[in-house]
Amino acid sequence: MNRSRQREAPRVGHRRRLHEIIFEADTPLGKWFDVLLIASIITSIVVVMLDSVASIREKHGELLTGLEWFFTVMFTTEYLLRLYAVRRPSQYALSLFGVVDLLAVIPTYLSLILPGSQYLLVIRVLRLLRIFRVLKLAQYLGEANELLDALRASRRKIAVFVFTVLTLVVICGSVMYVIEGGENGFTSIPKSVYWAIVTLTTVGYGDISPNTELGQAIAAVIMIMGYGIIAVPTGIVTAELTNPKYRTVSTQCCLSCAAEGHHPEAAYCYACGESLETERSGLWPV
Secondary structure (H helix, E strand, O other): OHHHHHHHHHHHHHHHHHHHHHHOOOOHHHHHHHHHHHHHHHHHHHHHHHHOOHHHHHHHHHHHHHHHHHHHHHHHHHHHHHHHHOOOHHHHHOOHHHHHHHHOOHHHHHOOOOOOHHHHHHHHHHHHHHHHHHOOOHHHHHHHHHHHHHHHHOHHHHHHHHHHHHHHHHHHHHHHHHHHOHHHOOOOHHHHHHHHHHHHOOOOOOOOOOOOHHHHHHHHHHHHHHHHHHHHHHHHHHHHHOOOOOOOOOOOOOOOOOOOOOOOOOOEOOOOOOEOHHHHHOOOOO
16 A cells, blocks of 8 residues: 555656646746746737738748647647646636637647638637736736626626617617618618617617608617616626625635635635645645
8 A cells, every 4th residue: 555655656746746837826837837828829829810911821821830730739738738737627627717728729620620710719818817827916816806796796687788778779670660661771670670789889880871850860869878878787887896895815726626716715615615725735635
């Protein structure tokens, strides 16, 4: 039994150190890893953007393709190492960062089957959210959590608001279809509803416009309503933010599921319930 544990110790130690480097920014190696990762992400995004320019692609197409495959292989290796470094790989794979990490490499492989899908790689910009951990800006992480809590608390009110707006644009679009008719561009109720959405949100493309006096009067009312309606979601979320729950967070990362944003005095992970004491003690959870 003791010999088997001795044989297991190096593997556990290696896995623990790998977790510190990949998921933590408290050590020099962990900080350098994240800094290099962010630099690679930015460079890969620039490569994708340059590849979309026809003149540059004609001159340096092979170089850009080679760089893109280099970054894809590197990010794929990093993703697999992250799965290996946590105790519960499935939970990390289904987390926000886990999904983003996977989506960051899939388009390149899909481009072998579906040409052009590689341009979806700009989703890698979402991975730059890791900069909050690298720079140890825990106060900004706390503010982000407060904003998310406010959005969750107001989601029902916002859902009712969106349903009300949808009902309003359907009614306004139908009325405009009856008043203006196809000769003025309102050829169907869906197209009239499209006009109502564009007008109510004050976007105003101008591709369709009412020509009758009654239609113009209704359009003016919808435009004025738009200014008040746009402010409603902001007011709902702001009302939740005026009484935020005070929450300080640390940069500690759970060994089991890689969840972040724990309270400094938290004993268990809020995502998977794993004890955080093993993290503080430097031991791998059994």
